[in-house]
Amino acid sequence: MEAKHCIIIGSGPAGYTAAIYAARANMNPLLFTGAEPGGQLMITTEVENFPGYPKGVHGPVLMEDLQKQAERFGTEIRYERITGVDLNGPLHKLWTESGEILHTHSVIIATGASAKWLGLESEKRLLNKGVSACAVCDGFFFKGMDVAVVGGGDTAAEEASYLSKLCTKVHLLVRKDYMRASKIMQERVQNTPNITIHWNTETVEIKGDQEVDAVHINNVLTNEKSTIPVKAFFVAIGHSPNSQPFNGWLDMDEQMYLKTIAGTSRTNRDGVFACGDVQDRVYRQAVTAAGSGCMAALDAERYLTASGIL
Numbered sequence: 001m002e003a004k005h006c007i008i009i010g011s012g013p014a015g016y017t018a019a020i021y022a023a024r025a026n027m028n029p030l031l032f033t034g035a036e037p038g039g040q041l042m043i044t045t046e047v048e049n050f051p052g053y054p055k056g057v058h059g060p061v062l063m064e065d066l067q068k069q070a071e072r073f074g075t076e077i078r079y080e081r082i083t084g085v086d087l088n089g090p091l092h093k094l095w096t097e098s099g100e101i102l103h104t105h106s107v108i109i110a111t112g113a114s115a116k117w118l119g120l121e122s123e124k125r126l127l128n129k130g131v132s133a134c135a136v137c138d139g140f141f142f143k144g145m146d147v148a149v150v151g152g153g154d155t156a157a158e159e160a161s162y163l164s165k166l167c168t169k170v171h172l173l174v175r176k177d178y179m180r181a182s183k184i185m186q187e188r189v190q191n192t193p194n195i196t197i198h199w200n201t202e203t204v205e206i207k208g209d210q211e212v213d214a215v216h217i218n219n220v221l222t223n224e225k226s227t228i229p230v231k232a233f234f235v236a237i238g239h240s241p242n243s244q245p246f247n248g249w250l251d252m253d254e255q256m257y258l259k260t261i262a263g264t265s266r267t268n269r270d271g272v273f274a275c276g277d278v279q280d281r282v283y284r285q286a287v288t289a290a291g292s293g294c295m296a297a298l299d300a301e302r303y304l305t306a307s308g309i310l
């Protein structure tokens, strides 16, 4: 089989934006959606901060639009996962889950990250009905209400701080007697009057039938149980980048986020580019992912041109 010019792995805002640019640059991109076509936005309801939608847009609708835009310019889409790679180059090899081996001159990795969840049945049942992993996305819907955030890292501190400006009260549930967040974020949280930190606290259950009504908690030191009325429950216990298939091939940080050369989407392998949340532990927004997808396609195009392939 003839080698492809460009294979894009992932179908969130980064992957589809890369596809739009790559297709318009005559790179004939082939995009693999992965196991969760559309990525994290498929589990969000209203997206109000993506520029260009003054009335907001449903996450799944936005992703469908991005897919259509990528297809309009000739992107080929396969609803499959890439399970293995050989990035020794210059021709890169990719294995699909059905066992096919593909060759490509360039690869754009846009596999995203997945929020970590507590694993409670009630958390799954009430997802998008008050349970969320993104305060910036969903906090606005709980303006003037009481909410809870679980976690003790920088993300939890940042989410609690963000929510404190919108919500009446924020209950921060920390499972130990200290927070892992940076000192400055801890101080900010501790000095915000409408944030209450519940130390040594685990979540037993999120209460509610059609929507979140309360959270049932347990103090792990005293075994004292209590119920706090809240309308939303934000899980902020970290994200995992979906970088497993590239382990051993690409430089990663200690949490397995792919490393890119600053100001570019280039990885440590020629012809291999990364964009979106798989290489971004800080911003993690749809619009920043889309922007980095554009960068990856432009970097790939320049690479193919410089190599005499395009």
Ligand code: NDP
Residues within 6 Å of the ligand: 117, 118, 150, 151, 152, 153, 154, 155, 156, 158, 175, 176, 179, 180, 181, 236, 237, 238, 239, 281, 282
């Ligand atoms: P972290 O891994 O740093 O923290 C996760 C937190 O969640 C910890 O407090 C952990 O508790 C807690 N936790 C994990 N599992 C559970 C569970 N099952 N139940 C209850 N609590 C749980 O993740 P973050 O997303 O906060 O941060 C990831 C990285 O990104 C960090 O390096 C952080 O500094 C960085 N970051 C930087 C930002 C910035 O600079 N603006 C913003 C956001 C993140 P425990 O401590 O007990 O393990």
